[in-house]
Amino acid sequence: MYNNVVxxxxxxxxxNNISCLRFNFRGVGNSTGDHSxxxxxxxxxxxxxxxxxxxQKCEKLLIFGYSYGAAIGCSAVNYSKTIIGYxxxxxxxxxxxxxxxxxxxxxxxxxxxxxxxDTLARYExxxxxxxxxxxxxxxxxxxxxxxxxxxxxxxxAKEAYEFYISIIE
Amino acid sequence: MRGIEKVFINNNxxxxxxxxxxxxxxxxxxxxxxCHPHPQFCGI
Numbered sequence: 633m634y635n636n637v638v639x640x641x642x643x644x645x646x647x648n649n650i651s652c653l654r655f656n657f658r659g660v661g662n663s664t665g666d667h668s669x670x671x672x673x674x675x676x677x678x679x680x681x682x683x684x685x686x687x688q689k690c691e692k693l694l695i696f697g698y699s700y701g702a703a704i705g706c707s708a709v710n711y712s713k714t715i716i717g718y719x720x721x722x723x724x725x726x727x728x729x730x731x732x733x734x735x736x737x738x739x740x741x742x743x744x745x746x747x748x749x750d751t752l753a754r755y756e757x758x759x760x761x762x763x764x765x766x767x768x769x770x771x772x773x774x775x776x777x778x779x780x781x782x783x784x785x786x787x788x789a790k791e792a793y794e795f796y797i798s799i800i801e
Numbered sequence: 802m803r804g805i806e807k808v809f810i811n812n813n814x815x816x817x818x819x820x821x822x823x824x825x826x827x828x829x830x831x832x833x834x835x836c837h838p839h840p841q842f843c844g845i
Contacts, residue, residue: 633820633836645832646805646822654834655810655819662818667839672815677835679812680819688823690831697835705835796832 633661637698637721640785641792648793651690655680657704670704670732677708685714692716694799696792699753699779703728706742707735717741719795721788722753722779725761733764742769743795745788747777 633656645652657673658665665672677695684690695718697705702720709718717740725733742765746758755773762771772791777784810817 633818635837638834638836642820642822642834645834649824649826650822651824651831652822652834653819653831654836655817656836658812658815658817660818660836663816665815676812676815676817679810679815679817680833683808683810684831684833688821688831692831694832695835696832699837700839701835701837705833 635698636785637781637788638701640781640789641696641698644786644789644793645796650796651688653680653684657701670728673700673704674707674735677705678711681708681712681715685712690714694718694796696721698722699724700728703732703736707732709736709738709740715740717743717795717799719743719745719792721745721792722747722750722781723761724753726754726757727752733761737765739766740768741795741799743791744769744771745774745791746771747774747779747781747784749776749778752779 633654642654656663657676659667693715695705698721702723706718706720748755805822808819808821
């Protein structure tokens with residue numbers, strides 16, 4: 633939850649008075665349980681969505697996920713009609729397998745952010761994976777960024793914020 | 802504008818650590834952020 637990319641987006645949103653929830657998956661930080669290789673974490677995402685919809689009376693949701701969080705979070709896109717789109721940052725298609733790629737397929741708006749020096753969410757495979765997704769979709773390449781976006785947090789947060797604004801306008 | 806609140810969300814027998822910020826504005830979509838928790842990476 634205190635990862636530099638997540639914090640960059642969270643701080644940017646809160647400073648702009650946008651409601652926001654960030655959370656630690658099971659087994660991370662002060663969340664209980666153990667890492668479960670995906671399905672448990674997808675369940676955690678849905679629990680957070682339920683919390684926002686049922687307890688906070690949220691009517692519309694956008695999901696922002698980074699790396700493993702992109703694969704898991706964006707795979708919940710079709711869980712609820714309240715989810716109106718997602719932003720995936722460095723979606724690790726190559727080591728997560730096809731399941732999460734299929735689960736994250738959607739006709740809702742999507743933004744993919746990718747560093748052109750990323751060797752984990754491999755940049756050379758990005759276009760192939762991106763082409764799998766239905767419209768509406770767009771992408772932004774962060775020039776010079778690897779998987780960890782050190783020094784590029786504000787650029788990522790700005791792109792995420794502009795995507796948010798483009799959805800609500 | 803309200804502050805950031807620590808909230809624990811229950812998912813069956815799991816308690817999830819979260820931070821929630823609620824806008825003072827109404828009728829805006831809520832952004833949810835999913836962190837990067839894979840154990841092999843640092844910075845989580």
